[in-house]
Amino acid sequence: MTPRFAEVIMPLPIEGTFTYSVPEELSSIVKIGMRVVVTFGTHRLYTGIIQYLHLIPPDTKNVKPIFSLLDEEAILIRPQLDFWEWMATYYMASLGDVYVAALPSGLRLENETLIRRNPEVDKTLSFSSRESRIWNAISEDRACSIQELIKRTESKHAVVWIKSLMDKKAVIVSQTITDTYKPRTISMVKAAFNKDNEQEVQTIFERLKRAEKQLSLLITYLDLSQLLSKQETKPVSKQTLLEKSGASVAVLNGLVDKKILQLYDQPVSRLTHEITTPLQEAASLNLFQTKAYQSLLDEWKTKQTVLLHGVTSSGKTEIYIHAIQKVIALGRQVLYLVPEIALTTQLTHRLARVFGSKLGIYHSKFNDNERIEVWKNLLHREGLQIILGARSSIFLPFHDLGLVIIDEEHETSYKQQDSAPRYHARDAAIMLAHLHSAKVLLGTATPSIETYQNALSGKYGFVELKQRYEGITLPRVASVDLKEAFRKKQTAGHFSDTLIEAISGALSRREQVILFHNRRGYAPYVECPQCAYVPKCKYCDVSLTYHKQQHKLICHYCGFSQPLPDRCPSCGNNSLKIKGLGTEKIEDEVSQFFPNAKISRLDLDVANTRKGFERIITAFEQHETDILIGTQMVAKGLDFANVSLVGVLNADVLFHYPDFRAHERAFQLLSQVSGRSGRKGKQGNVLIQTMDPNHAVLPQVIAHDYISMFRTQMKERYEFCYPPYYRLIVINLRHKDENTVHHASERLAKQLRKLFSDRVLGPEIPPIGRLHSWYMRTLLLKIESNRSSNAAKKMLKETIAELQAEAPFQSVQINFDVDPM
Known part of the structure; x- marks a missing residue:
């Protein structure tokens, strides 16, 4: 037989694939997309994935064989591998990077x-x-x-x-x-005797005459299982048997020891939803929703991707549900992306009531076993047709994707920031849909500048929904001049009298309040009033955030923590001052102003698990909480019927962020958090506290004027060469030695300017110049949007390869962020 070879993707940040020979005994069963165990290096074993098979021997004679196959069938299917290749190429990552991001860790055997x-x-x-x-x-x-x-x-x-x-x-x-994957099992009970042997059954009853409890338990088992009837035997769980019989575990164990009953483990699915009511029909669409839905179907006749620009609380989710019904009726699958895990809590109940067991949930707060079961269910077509999930859901093994819904498409949470591949789930999902010939629906009240421009230019279809559901008007938005309030002594803590009165009025009417501040912790930093010393992280160039509940100073980047010192380590002064404002401090102040109100907080400190998210959101939804204080989590599409007031504690944090998207993001975040108010019944109110009441974004937010924001930002971006007129690639360099990374970045910038001239900006020290003890430098490359970026990426990689071939810079780590956020 002609020798066969396999190109194997390794879970390593190394370019390309690696060639292994296929042993003759595996040649007839090996397939593309299977997991294989291979040796890499001297003796280390890895789980690789076969990208493709061929008959061409490599140049080297020492080709290692595949050690073993882990699968009887492929765990990846062709559209996935094509998708991986596109992602690695577009985002300038290795296939190994994509492999690690895509597969649940339980499928990457350790x-x-x-x-x-x-x-x-x-x-x-x-x-x-x-x-x-x-x-x-x-x-x-x-x-x-x-x-x-x-x-x-x-x-x-x-x-x-x-x-x-x-x-x-x-x-x-x-x-x-x-293999770390463990299937969930429940303990079941079955008979250890032959039910058809009457003499054996009679003997058992004779043996148990003096063991009344055991006899009673056996009779209960026979009744539940219908073992001795002519009907089909029913399975009986250990838990059900003990509950129905009222017997103890010891009594059951006695019957097991006598070999009358037998215990065994039965695998069960983890994919269940706590919906006990019968399935319901999707809600009927109102006149405006019906018109928007029909326009959506018309747009899809000629466009793959359509933007649904609907104001907050216009009922976009009901349109999504009707679109989903149409697609799954054809036997196809749906991917429903949300930017925040918290959103899946509310949406799961809404979707499960209509779609039941056809719905699966997939995100990082689920444990690895649950994610593997979703993966296998889709792979084997075992019933799931709709996946509701966060950005990692794009990697699931869809066989026939018919629709991708990207809710709140403007959200920066769709962008993977921390590790390669630094993909944008919205853009990647559009490519995934293309590979499946599926349709895409982008939904938002505040589209990203790039998406809105694509809709206006005709690249995307465009549907508008300008009316709120049930005719509720958009909330009244007003700004509060904090500078003036402080001057007139019309404040208490970080609250203006205006905001305190508004909260008091809402609570007196038994309405709920959301308070938004995009900083967790108690205070951003502490400072010595005598020498201005500020405690900083040992490993990152950031001040430590004070967390009162833990009485610790914590780095929000690497997790380093230390107790709050009793005195200044620099000058010995014993009165360190807490500076700034975090959600924990807001909670403290609100509890003092409104001692009878029930208050909860929604940020990563208190909602760092799936159950934590669900508990807080459900409590607020059921009005067990009066005031919800939160970071940007509270701004992302949550639907609370009784919220009449939203308060923004300090909008200046959003206004003055050093980024060309700061104006756009401030508008989006303030508009979205405002949209949580007055969703049912009557118009809501929004109060935005600021030291800069004349900032240009405020009139646009107050007037709900997206078009004005879009036009002013497009003008600025054209003038300064930013998206959507230019594409951006950030080159990040890092090294443990600051001089090395400095010289490497200067050298790289010089070489790149020979190729790209003034399109190269930097090198710069980023806002946080050291993370996890790594010193950082960044360069920015701008490429005209009407030019192909592939040639630029190729030249960029070649230039970096030349740099890293030089001895002083071989240990400098360099990565790319394509289309940075």
């Missing part, structure tokens, strides 16, 4: 180091007390993982003594691949 005793160990060897401790902890008959040995010896330094035993050839070290 490499584990195993330690076993050497059976040929020299018997005359002497061990130190710590070496003996490790030796004795290793089982004689099986290998142990390092984690097991650390646990058994209760020693954090076990690795040091394992190394010592290795040097003495007392232990053997090997690598293995471990």
Whole structure:
């Protein structure tokens, strides 16, 4: 047989694929998209994925074989691999980067180091007390993982003594691949006897005559299972049997010990929704929604992607539901993207009432086992047709995607910021839809500048929905001049008298209030009033945020923390001052002003788990909470019927951010948080506190004037060469040594200017110049939007490869952020 070869994607940030030979015994069963175990380097094992198979031998003679196959069928399907290739190319990442981002970690089997005793160990060897401790902890008959040995010896330094035993050839070290996925099971009960053997059944009843509790339990089992009837035997869970019989576990174990009943584990799905009511019909659309929906269908006849520009509380979700019904009726699948995990809580209930078990949820707050089950359900077509999820949902194995809905398409949360590939889920989802010949629906009240321009230019279809549901008018928005309020002593804490009176009025009418401030913690920093010392992170160039509840100073970037010092470490002064405002401090002040109000907070400090999100949102939805204080989480499409007032504590944080998108984002965030007010029943109110009441964005927010904001921003962006007129690529350099990264960035900028002239800006020290002990520099490359960026990306990569070939800069880490946010 002609030798076959496989190009394997490795879960490593390395360009390209790696060639492995396919063993003859695997040749007939190996397929593209399967996981394989391969060695990489000397002895390390990895889980790779086959990108494609071929018959062309590589140039090298030492081709390693595939160690083993992990799948009986591919876990990736062709559109996914095409999508991976596009993402790696467009976002200038490696296929390995995409692999790590795309697959749940449970499908990337972990490499584990195993330690076993050497059976040929020299018997005359002497061990130190710590070496003996490790030796004795290793089982004689099986290998142990390092984690097991650390646990058994209760020693954090076990690795040091394992190394010592290795040097003495007392232990053997090997690598293995471990599967972390564990299916959920429930304990079931079945008969351990032959029900058709009447004599055996009679004997069992005779044996239990004096064991009344066991006999009663057995009778309950027979009744529940219908084992002795002519009907089909029903499965019985251990929990149900114990509840119905009122018996204890000991009684059941007695029947198991007598081999009358038997326990076994049955796998069950984790994909359930807590909806107990029967499925409902989708709500009827009103006149304006019907018109918008019909326009949407008409636009899709000629356009793949359509923007639905609907004001807040106009009922866009009901239009989405009708569009979903149309698509799944054709047997196709739907991806419904939301920017914030908190949104899935409310939407899950709304969608599950209509679509039931056809709905699946997928986001990072679900544990790995739950995400794997969603993946496998889609892969094997086991019933899910609709996926509601955050940005990582774009990587799921859809067979026949018919519609992609991107709700709140303007949200920056759709952009992956931290690690490669730094993809934008909105843009990537549009490409995914293209690969499936699916339609795309972009929904928002405040479109991104780029999206709105695409709609106006005819690249996207365009549908408007200008009326709120049930004819409710848009909220009244007013600004409060904080500078003037402070001057006239019309404030208490960080609240103007105007805002306090408005909150008091809403509470007296039993209405709810949302208070928005986009900074968590108690205060952004503390300062010594005597020497102006500010505690900073040891590893990042940022001040530490004070968290009162933990009485700690915490870095929001790397997690470093320290107790709040009693006195200034610099001058010894014993009265450090807390400066600035965070959501925790707002909660403190509000509880003092309104001691009888029920107050909750929605930020990452209190809602860092899925249950945390759900608990806070459900409590506010059911009016168990009067005032909700939150960061930008509260601005992202949540629907609360009884909110009549929204207060913005300090809008200046949004106005003066050093970014060309600051004006656009301030408008979007203020408009969106305003839209949480007055959604049902009557017009709501919004009060925006600011030190800069003359800022240009405020009249646009107050008048709900998106068009004015769009026009002014387009004019500025044309003048200063920013999107949508130019594409941007940020080049990030980092190194542990500041001089090295400085010289590397200067050298790279010089080389790039030879190719791109004044389109290259920088190098600059970013706003945070050191993160996790890495010193940072950035360059910005601008490319005209009417020119292909592929050639520029190719030249950029070649230039960086030349730089990193030079000895001083080989250890400089360089990554790209294409279309940065």
